[in-house]
Amino acid sequence: MLDKLILLVEDNPDDEILTLRALKKANVANRIEVVRDGAEALDFVFGAGSYAGRDTSDMPQLILLDLKLPKVSGLQVLERIRSDERTKRIPVVILTSSTEEVDIKSGYDLHVNSFVSKPVNFQEFSEVVQRLGMYWLLVNQHAA
Amino acid sequence: MTRRRQIAGISWRGALLVLVIGLTFRLGITSKRDWVRYRESTHLVEHTYQVLAAVESLRNLTQDAETGQRGYLLTGEERYLAPYTAALSKLNVSQAKLRELLAGDPQQQARVTALNQATAAKLEELRQTIELRRMRGFEAALELVRTDLGKQAMDDIRRIADSLLVEEHRMLARRLSEAEAQVVRSRGWGGLNGLAILVMLVLATIAIERDTRQRARVEEALRDSEEQFRQVFEESPSGILLIEEDQRVRRANPALCRLLGSSEEELQHLALPSTTAHGSLLNLMFETGWTAAGEQTRFDAEQEYVTKSGSTAWVNVHATKLYNSHGRAVCNLALIEDITERKKSDQEIRQLNDSLERRVTQRTGEAAEANQKLESANRELEAFAYSVSHDLRAPLRSVDSFSQIILDEYSDKLDEDGARYLRRIRAGAQHMGQLISDLLNLSRVSRGLLTREPVDLSAMASTIVNELRDLEPHRTVDVQIAPGIQVNCDTRLVRVVMNNLIGNAWKFTGKREKACLEFGASSEEGAVVYFVRDNGAGFDMAYVSQLFTPFQRLHQTSEFAGTGIGLATVQRIVQRHGGRIWVDSAVERGATFYFTLAAESDTNLFREKSEEC
Numbered sequence: 001m002l003d004k005l006i007l008l009v010e011d012n013p014d015d016e017i018l019t020l021r022a023l024k025k026a027n028v029a030n031r032i033e034v035v036r037d038g039a040e041a042l043d044f045v046f047g048a049g050s051y052a053g054r055d056t057s058d059m060p061q062l063i064l065l066d067l068k069l070p071k072v073s074g075l076q077v078l079e080r081i082r083s084d085e086r087t088k089r090i091p092v093v094i095l096t097s098s099t100e101e102v103d104i105k106s107g108y109d110l111h112v113n114s115f116v117s118k119p120v121n122f123q124e125f126s127e128v129v130q131r132l133g134m135y136w137l138l139v140n141q142h143a144a
Numbered sequence: 145m146t147r148r149r150q151i152a153g154i155s156w157r158g159a160l161l162v163l164v165i166g167l168t169f170r171l172g173i174t175s176k177r178d179w180v181r182y183r184e185s186t187h188l189v190e191h192t193y194q195v196l197a198a199v200e201s202l203r204n205l206t207q208d209a210e211t212g213q214r215g216y217l218l219t220g221e222e223r224y225l226a227p228y229t230a231a232l233s234k235l236n237v238s239q240a241k242l243r244e245l246l247a248g249d250p251q252q253q254a255r256v257t258a259l260n261q262a263t264a265a266k267l268e269e270l271r272q273t274i275e276l277r278r279m280r281g282f283e284a285a286l287e288l289v290r291t292d293l294g295k296q297a298m299d300d301i302r303r304i305a306d307s308l309l310v311e312e313h314r315m316l317a318r319r320l321s322e323a324e325a326q327v328v329r330s331r332g333w334g335g336l337n338g339l340a341i342l343v344m345l346v347l348a349t350i351a352i353e354r355d356t357r358q359r360a361r362v363e364e365a366l367r368d369s370e371e372q373f374r375q376v377f378e379e380s381p382s383g384i385l386l387i388e389e390d391q392r393v394r395r396a397n398p399a400l401c402r403l404l405g406s407s408e409e410e411l412q413h414l415a416l417p418s419t420t421a422h423g424s425l426l427n428l429m430f431e432t433g434w435t436a437a438g439e440q441t442r443f444d445a446e447q448e449y450v451t452k453s454g455s456t457a458w459v460n461v462h463a464t465k466l467y468n469s470h471g472r473a474v475c476n477l478a479l480i481e482d483i484t485e486r487k488k489s490d491q492e493i494r495q496l497n498d499s500l501e502r503r504v505t506q507r508t509g510e511a512a513e514a515n516q517k518l519e520s521a522n523r524e525l526e527a528f529a530y531s532v533s534h535d536l537r538a539p540l541r542s543v544d545s546f547s548q549i550i551l552d553e554y555s556d557k558l559d560e561d562g563a564r565y566l567r568r569i570r571a572g573a574q575h576m577g578q579l580i581s582d583l584l585n586l587s588r589v590s591r592g593l594l595t596r597e598p599v600d601l602s603a604m605a606s607t608i609v610n611e612l613r614d615l616e617p618h619r620t621v622d623v624q625i626a627p628g629i630q631v632n633c634d635t636r637l638v639r640v641v642m643n644n645l646i647g648n649a650w651k652f653t654g655k656r657e658k659a660c661l662e663f664g665a666s667s668e669e670g671a672v673v674y675f676v677r678d679n680g681a682g683f684d685m686a687y688v689s690q691l692f693t694p695f696q697r698l699h700q701t702s703e704f705a706g707t708g709i710g711l712a713t714v715q716r717i718v719q720r721h722g723g724r725i726w727v728d729s730a731v732e733r734g735a736t737f738y739f740t741l742a743a744e745s746d747t748n749l750f751r752e753k754s755e756e757c
Contacts, residue, residue: 012538014538014546015538015541018541067534068534068535096534097534097535097538097541098530098534118537118538118541120544120576120577121574122541122544122545122547122548122549122570125545
């Protein structure tokens with residue numbers, strides 16, 4: 001359980017701090033790797049670019065994906081992950097500020113495992129992130 | 145019908161004529177026969193008189209002979225024998241005459257024979273007595289006379305002659321009476337014939353009289369008809385032209401004369417084709433007349449021509465052949481209508497249409513351009529909304545979250561004021577978050593598709609009320625929801641409407657001890673009207689126009705929380721469904737929001753369709 005890796009794709013440093021804090025408060029003591037845009041996320045997952053030579057057998061057990069990212073958008077990242085045999089079974093949770101239907105629909109079209117809006121209210125936000133971590137890491141028995 | 149009666153009339157009159165001729169002929173025959181019979185009767189009478197005369201003559205001659213004998217006997221003088229010898233010489237003639245007259249009648253012939261024998265006996269006695277006187281004297285002769293042979297013979301003669309005469313008279317009388325009867329009969333038939341002829345003459349006169357009257361009537365009708373046609377010809381606003389087979393104008397009506405600027409007489413003396421500049425119309429009519437005289441029997445043409453005054457005009461020429469009652473074409477009729485005005489207005493209409501079409505094309509282009517602009521504006525708005533959704537909320541979350549973290553973890557370093565201000569920062573951030581959410585909602589309800597599906601509004605209302613109760617369990621609100629209200633609408637959007645209206649009712653009854661909230665529907669003029677009623681704070685209807693305007697609030701935020709966007713969103717959703725929303729309220733007397741979810745015409749349309757099914 002401690003070995004399990006969570007990949008957080010988040011370009012907003014405030015949200016990064018808040019997310020990490022919420023996960024910590026929920027006693028999710030996993031390794032958490034943070035990347036700051038879509039290209040970096042893909043590099044990490046597939047061991048390319050600045051992550052060349054990374055042990056790609058160490059795949060994240062959960063990816064928390066923001067949608068509005070620099071360079072490569074969250075949906076494009078999701079699409080790439082879902083289209084690759086190595087990564088397509090990794091649970092991906094979209095964690096975004098957006099409540100736009102088009103985003104939700106596109107996400108589910110690409111088989112996202114969950115779509116979560118980030119509330120403005122900190123308590124609510126913390127609760128959501130904590131529930132996510134618990135659920136996907138503890139409860140959900142994923143295929144890998 | 146008329147012809148058949150005419151035929152019947154002819155045969156009736158023919159029969160009458162034949163009858164009259166027959167009767168006249170018969171009358172002639174009868175008259176001729178009567179004449180012949182009259183002649184015959186006359187002849188018979190004459191015959192009888194001849195017989196009577198002959199008998200009388202015979203008897204007279206015999207008496208003459210006797211007279212001569214007696215004179216001689218008494219005197220012995222030869223000169224007294226003169227009547228005797230004269231009679232002797234004539235007797236033969238009379239006898240022959242009588243025999244001849246009565247040759248056809250055997251009975252009378254027998255009497256004639258007897259008469260002749262008696263006459264011969266008398267003559268013999270006379271001759272003997274005369275011989276005795278001459279030879280032996282008076283006494284000897286007297287002796288013979290005294291034998292009465294002579295007297296006896298004379299008596300015989302008288303008797304036979306009488307019987308002969310009686311018979312002849314009897315026959316005469318019989319024949320006369322026969323002739324008379326015949327004449328009477330003939331007169332009767334002749335009278336009948338005459339009467340019949342008279343009757344027929346009367347009938348013929350009546351028939352002739354009637355024919356004459358009928359002819360007079362027909363002639364009058366004909367005159368009327370001719371007068372009517374003359375008036376049509378004279379008064380017709382269209383030109384009328386009759387052209388003979390030889391291409392000469394027979395008649396031209398005043399309208400045509402006006403159109404051509406020529407008198408009828410001028411036209412009648414015109415040799416076609418005309419060489420004048422304005423004669424093109426005449427030439428056209430000449431040609432149409434010619435064509436009509438040829439194979440075609442009808443001709444229609446619209447023609448532009450130069451008038452006498454030099455301007456151009458349009459006419460419609462309709463030419464056709466006219467036939468007499470025997471089916472022979474007698475002349476050509478051309479009807480000429482001045483269509484210059486119509487042509488002019490046609491052209492104007494065409495020009496108007498062209499210009500209209502150009503304008504429509506132009507406007508369509510403009511509209512397409514505007515549409516494009518609108519689309520691009522919409523796209524920009526969408527991008528803007530997307531951006532707001534993502535980017536505006538993140539800083540707010542930072543503000544709220546870090547304020548909270550400071551409150552949680554650094555409370556020992558804050559005094560009471562510091563903590564209060566941080567809470568105010570948080571409240572501001574959360575309010576702004578709510579504003580952003582509401583604004584996004586408002587923009588969202590204007591975009592995207594509207595998909596109608598059957599929705600149970602009663603169930604939806606119950607769910608919303610339950611959610612509200614969960615949020616504020618301490619409140620006691622008397623809620624009444626009419627069951628089974630179904631409507632075809634966009635679930636997601638109508639959920640926003642119901643959320644807002646019921647949420648408002650819940651919110652504005654917050655200060656009521658006995659809060660009441662009601663949801664229901666009623667049917668008004670075929671449209672279903674839904675309503676949400678409360679007994680809350682209400683508002684002054686003077687401000688009702690501000691109610692559905694974004695960011696307009698009728699209550700202070702400190703009194704009732706809110707962003708002022710909810711009802712604007714509600715109105716937009718209702719309008720997108722083709723419905724409308726209105727409100728009835730008074731300060732401190734609650735409010736009732738009414739809304740419909742279908743265009744009223746659509747509702748009617750739907751009902752009509754239902755009736756068809």
